[in-house]
Amino acid sequence: MKYVWLIVFFPFLGFLINGFLSKFFNKKVVAFIAASAIGLAFLCGLVTLVKLLAYPPEARSIEITFYSWIKAGGFNIEAGFLIDPLTMVMVLVVSGVSFLIHIYAGEYMEEDPGYVRFFVYLNLFVSMMLTLVMANNFLLMFVGWEGVGLCSYLLIGFWFEKDSASNAGKKAFIVNRIGDFGFLIAMFIIATTFHTLNFKVVFEKAPQMFQVGSGLITAATLLLFVGATGKSAQIPLYVWLPDAMEGPTPVSALIHAATMVTAGVYMMARCSVLYALAPFSLGVVAVIGCLTAVYAASMALVQVDMKRVLAYSTISQIGYMVLGCGVGAFAAGIFHLMTHAFFKALLFLCAGSVSHALAGELDIRKMGNLHKKMPITHITFLSATLAISGIIPFAGFFSKDEVLFETFMSHHNVLYILGLIGALMTAFYMFRLYFIAFRGESHVEPELEKHIHEPSWRMALPLCVLGVLSLIGGWIQLPFFHNLKILGGFLSPVFHHAHEISKMEEASVSVWLEGALMTLSLIVAGLGILIAYKFYIKNPELPKRLGEKFAGLYKLLFNKYYVDEIYQMVVVKPLYNLSEILSIAVDQAVIDGSVNGTGRSLMGVGGVLRRTTTGYVQFYGLVMFLGAVILLLWNLF
Amino acid sequence: MIPLNYYLILSGILFTIGIIGVLYRRNTLIIFMSIELMLNSANLTFVAFSRFLGNLDGQIFVFFVMVVAAAEVVVGLAIIVNLYRHHKSISADRANLLKW
Numbered sequence: 164m165k166y167v168w169l170i171v172f173f174p175f176l177g178f179l180i181n182g183f184l185s186k187f188f189n190k191k192v193v194a195f196i197a198a199s200a201i202g203l204a205f206l207c208g209l210v211t212l213v214k215l216l217a218y219p220p221e222a223r224s225i226e227i228t229f230y231s232w233i234k235a236g237g238f239n240i241e242a243g244f245l246i247d248p249l250t251m252v253m254v255l256v257v258s259g260v261s262f263l264i265h266i267y268a269g270e271y272m273e274e275d276p277g278y279v280r281f282f283v284y285l286n287l288f289v290s291m292m293l294t295l296v297m298a299n300n301f302l303l304m305f306v307g308w309e310g311v312g313l314c315s316y317l318l319i320g321f322w323f324e325k326d327s328a329s330n331a332g333k334k335a336f337i338v339n340r341i342g343d344f345g346f347l348i349a350m351f352i353i354a355t356t357f358h359t360l361n362f363k364v365v366f367e368k369a370p371q372m373f374q375v376g377s378g379l380i381t382a383a384t385l386l387l388f389v390g391a392t393g394k395s396a397q398i399p400l401y402v403w404l405p406d407a408m409e410g411p412t413p414v415s416a417l418i419h420a421a422t423m424v425t426a427g428v429y430m431m432a433r434c435s436v437l438y439a440l441a442p443f444s445l446g447v448v449a450v451i452g453c454l455t456a457v458y459a460a461s462m463a464l465v466q467v468d469m470k471r472v473l474a475y476s477t478i479s480q481i482g483y484m485v486l487g488c489g490v491g492a493f494a495a496g497i498f499h500l501m502t503h504a505f506f507k508a509l510l511f512l513c514a515g516s517v518s519h520a521l522a523g524e525l526d527i528r529k530m531g532n533l534h535k536k537m538p539i540t541h542i543t544f545l546s547a548t549l550a551i552s553g554i555i556p557f558a559g560f561f562s563k564d565e566v567l568f569e570t571f572m573s574h575h576n577v578l579y580i581l582g583l584i585g586a587l588m589t590a591f592y593m594f595r596l597y598f599i600a601f602r603g604e605s606h607v608e609p610e611l612e613k614h615i616h617e618p619s620w621r622m623a624l625p626l627c628v629l630g631v632l633s634l635i636g637g638w639i640q641l642p643f644f645h646n647l648k649i650l651g652g653f654l655s656p657v658f659h660h661a662h663e664i665s666k667m668e669e670a671s672v673s674v675w676l677e678g679a680l681m682t683l684s685l686i687v688a689g690l691g692i693l694i695a696y697k698f699y700i701k702n703p704e705l706p707k708r709l710g711e712k713f714a715g716l717y718k719l720l721f722n723k724y725y726v727d728e729i730y731q732m733v734v735v736k737p738l739y740n741l742s743e744i745l746s747i748a749v750d751q752a753v754i755d756g757s758v759n760g761t762g763r764s765l766m767g768v769g770g771v772l773r774r775t776t777t778g779y780v781q782f783y784g785l786v787m788f789l790g791a792v793i794l795l796l797w798n799l800f
Numbered sequence: 801m802i803p804l805n806y807y808l809i810l811s812g813i814l815f816t817i818g819i820i821g822v823l824y825r826r827n828t829l830i831i832f833m834s835i836e837l838m839l840n841s842a843n844l845t846f847v848a849f850s851r852f853l854g855n856l857d858g859q860i861f862v863f864f865v866m867v868v869a870a871a872e873v874v875v876g877l878a879i880i881v882n883l884y885r886h887h888k889s890i891s892a893d894r895a896n897l898l899k900w
Contacts, residue, residue: 778899780892781831785823 164225167211167244170254171297173203174290178283185279194269197282201265201289205258212251220656223247226299226363233302238358245299245362249657252497252650253296253429256504260421261289263625267512268413270621271519277321281411284321288314292422296429301350301360304430308346308394311423312339318418319410331406338403342393349386352379366436370664375440384437384444388451391427396478397455397485402727404478408470412515415470420477420511421504428484428500432493435661439491442665449489449570453578453585456482458724460588464595465710465720469514469525472596476551477507479585483566486582491665492569494654498640499566501650502558505636506550509629513544516622517600520615521607527596532605536615539623541601543630548597550633552590553688561637564684568642571680583687590691598699642677807848814841828880828890832873839869 177200181193188196215223228243244250265285272281288311295307320332350360356372356379357365373380391397396404407419418424431438431448438445456479463475480503487496518525520537534541550557553564563586571579605612617623641647698706710717719725814837821834843862850858880890887894 776899778896780895781823781826788819788823 164211164214164227164246167207167227167246167297168229170204170207170211170258171244171290171293173200173207174286174293176200178286178290181279181286182283185283190273190278193279193282194265197286198262198265198269200286201258201262204289204293205255205262208251208254208258211246212255215246215248215251220652223656224363228299238354240300240302240360242303243299244297246297247657248653249429249432249497250297252501252654254293256501257289257292257296257422260504260508260629261285261292261417263628264413264417264421264508264512267416267515267622267625268411270619271413271515272411275411281318281321284314284317285414285417288318288418288423292426295426299362301353301362301365304433305346305350308390308426308430309343311418311426312336312343312394315339315407315418315423318414319407321410321414325409328409331403331409335403335407338400339393342390342400345386345389345393349383349390352383352386356383362433366434366660369436369440370660373440375664376442377440380437381441381443384434384441385447387430387434387437388444388448391431391485392451393427394430395424395427395481395485397427397451397482398458401455401459401478402730405471405474405723408468408474412470412511412518415474416508416511416515419474421508424477424481425484425500425504428481428488428496431485431488432497432658435488435493435658436664438488439661439664445489445491447489449486449575449578452482452485452487452489453570453575453581454482455479456486456585457581457588458482460585460592462720462723463592464588465717467526467528469517469527469530469596469600470511472527472592473507473510473514476510476589476592479589480507480551483563483582483585486570486578487566490570490573490575490578491661492566492573493658493661494651495562495565495569497654498637498650499559499562502550502562502633502636505629505632506547506557506559509543509547509626509633510551512622512626512629513540513547516540516618516626519618519622521611522614524607524611527599529606529608530600531603531607532601533607533615534601537601537617539617539626543626543633544601545597546630546633548593550636552593552692553586553684554692555685556634556637558633558635558637560685560688561640561642564642564681565640567684568677568680583684586684587687587691590688591695594692594695595699598695603700603703642681643674804848804852807844811841811844811848814838814844826891826893828883828892828895831892832876832880835872835876836869839865 177197180196180200181188185193215225218225224245224247226243226245228241230242231239232242233240265282268281268285272278275281291307291310291314293307295304295311298304298307316332316336319335320329323329323332353365354360357368359365369380389400392400404419404424408415410419438448459475459478459482463472463479466472466475480499484496484499484503487493487499514525516537517530517533517540520533520540521530524530546557550559553560567579567582567586570582607615640650722728818834818836818838818841821837822831825831825834843865846858846862846865848858850856883895884890
């Protein structure tokens with residue numbers, strides 16, 4: 164257990180080696196170093212998991228501190244790692260998915276002049292993400308939190324010569340700063356109340372020091388949630404994620420779908436004890452999560468850029484995870500996080516494979532009938548689409564159903580219905596994507612048509628692995644049978660305290676109810692698929708007619724509810740104008756004025772006084788003489 | 801014996817002549833001579849006080865002053881020679897470049 168630091172160290176080593184020594188390597192070596200660094204981290208993670216499983220379930224929370232990082236009076240922060248089931252799930256998901264994506268990117272980025280830079284950033288990202296999930300205190304977590312934000316910024320703006328890319332990077336960074344601000348204040352509150360930032364100590368002290376519903380904890384958890392809305396792209400800070408698609412596709416898959424954006428969900432799960440103490444915050448979390456899930460899904464309905472559809476779908480799916488946390492079912496949220504990492508990474512990688520074949524084309528109106536020429540991409544994409552739509556027995560079915568089931572069981576009926584509507588839209592827009600891009604008639608330009616090809620094994624292998632995971636990833640948490648909920652059982656020691664506080668006893672649910680709800684969500688998903696089929700295969704004219712009939716609604720959705728424009732008008736423009744005023748009135752007038760004024764007045768005085776320097780040596784002599792006389796007289800009288 | 805005051809008055813007169821010479825005359829050689837006059841007026845007081853107080857400290861100081869004056873003459877005359885070479889004149893008013 165002493166050696167868990169290797170998990171973070173290997174990606175960082177890869178970052179250093181590629182960052183400083185890449186001059187001596189060719190592209191193959193660079194890709195090999197980057198991928199093997201992640202692979203080694205994954206292996207270390209597996210070893211740690213095996214070791215952790217050797218402990219009895221209650222003892223599976225091991226803190227390893229390395230050194231005293233900050234020491235001021237009684238306030239002491241020990242840098243170290245906390246190894247428990249939640250951390251292990253995150254570590255394995257992060258390192259496993261990023262390992263596959265590194266292999267994929269090795270070929271995908273082949274032609275790019277920034278090949279080395281790409282892998283350097285990617286390795287740094289992984290080491291930061293692993294720091295985030297393994298940290299034993301809020302501050303170290305914040306280091307990882309900011310680190311992944313930085314890497315996200317660098318990678319969104321990877322093609323910084325393009326204006327849109329560099330702007331998207333800036334947008335992501337600034338929007339995230341707003342969220343980070345909330346995180347920081349929450350951290351201050353925790354530090355002043357508990358005099359420590361260590362997770363274990365805080366979570367042990369909190370139930371003893373505070374009653375359920377205490378104002379301080381509510382404030383802290385709400386502020387933490389502000390941080391989560393920034394990082395995990397929830398209402399109202401989700402706006403950066405669709406623009407983040409300017410980055411290379413492997414980045415979208417890794418950072419903006421599978422790992423970084425789920426950091427907020429992880430953070431809330433980590434603080435489950437605090438959230439359990441603040442039912443109001445939980446309510447807010449649940450409502451925001453559910454609204455985001457539906458709202459983002461509605462925007463995904465009409466987008467025509469493949470990656471943008473997937474981006475909105477990501478926001479929507481994270482909404483489900485947040486909803487899961489909000490209803491107190493943290494394990495369900497983490498479960499959905501895990502399956503989502505598989506199928507959403509896969510969807511993005513398939514999108515990358517398609518754009519690779521079509522020379523960078525991502526507009527789905529210029530695709531169609533790709534399934535014949537790209538069988539592997541087609542079959543894996545279908546697998547992921549079925550998973551996200553929630554079709555049994557694919558992974559997404561189990562996780563999404565569990566989130567919705569828990570929502571229903573905690574008597575949030577409105578949220579449950581909204582969640583079902585979101586699921587309907589999810590099934591619809593995903594199959595819309597599938598039908599338009601892979602079925603139907605081909606709209607590919609004839610010039611490109613000839614070049615359509617399946618990628619080589621380096622890109623195809625991650626697709627296949629993730630495709631299989633999208634199928635079987637959900638089987639570690641099967642419904643109905645209590646002893647088949649492997650993930651839930653594994654995670655239960657972590658969330659045990661939170662459940663105790665909120666007195667959520669494992670209600671004995673009748674099998675009939677569970678089965679009925681499950682059938683309902685299956686019917687809903689099937690309905691979504693059926694509508695998509697009607698719209699885009701049977702009757703391709705229908706969507707156009709509908710779009711014309713409901714032109715207003717269509718325009719509203721297509722323009723993403725004009726939220727970007729509203730933010731621009733309400734927040735960005737006034738701030739910009741204020742800065743302009745401050746720049747002229749305060750900076751230029753007052754500050755520059757005082758600085759320049761000091762200089763100018765000194766020059767004026769000097770201009771007068773320099774006249775006394777005549778250059779005539781006898782004048783100097785006279786002054787000296789008079790001075791001596793004055794001194795003499797002064798002394799005498 | 802001549803009283804001390806007489807020496808001091810003579811010395812004061814010499815010193816004043818020296819000051820006026822330095823401040824009024826434009827010819828650097830004359831200024832130079834006036835400086836020597838001031839030094840020697842100081843020497844005179846030294847010697848007078850030495851005699852009056854009955855110890856030799858003042859007379860020793862006079863030797864020092866003479867040495868310094870000799871050294872000063874060396875440097876000063878060199879400057880004057882250079883001044884002449886530069887301006888073809890030794891007027892103090894011509895050497896007025898060290899100013900604003």
